[in-house]
Amino acid sequence: MLVDGSDSFTTNSAYGTANAISQAYAVSLIRQPVSPLNMNIRVLYNPDMKDLWFLIPGMVAALVQGLTLGLTALAVVREREVGTIEALLVTPIRPVELMIGKTLPNLIIAFADTGSILAVGTLLFGVPFQGSLMLFFAYQSYLLSRRWR
DSSP: OEEOTTSHHHHHHHHHHHHHHHHHHHHHHTTSSSOOOOOOOEESSSTTOOTHHHHHHHHHHHHHHIIIIIHHHHHHHHHHHHTOHHHHHTSSSOHHHHHHHHHHHHHHHHHHHHHHHHHHHHHTSOOOOOSOHHHHHHHHHHHHHHHTO
């Protein structure tokens, strides 16, 4: 039996259910001289079930989402509170350009934070990162750009 360990709750639930089913079946087969049941469970991602392997990627996702969306929204609200939003709206820039101008600095900060969290997670805590780092950041940029459409 192969268990996907990317979601700790589902992994523990599947592991416990499979273990209970196999034990119940093994008890029914105990009377036989040779047991045909051989249970071999292997967790593919995070085989040691280390919590940091779940927390670090979740922290990256929460940081990027919270930082980019939250700070951009706060910047626009602050412009409205201070009274300078009207001055921005009468400038010859389009609303899309305004949002890009408000979002881009936060995206740069979010990518810098993502890189630092990934570096600390992999180097200090030993969380494995497999694959292309450039592809990871490109996909992250794609997801963030879809969120703003």
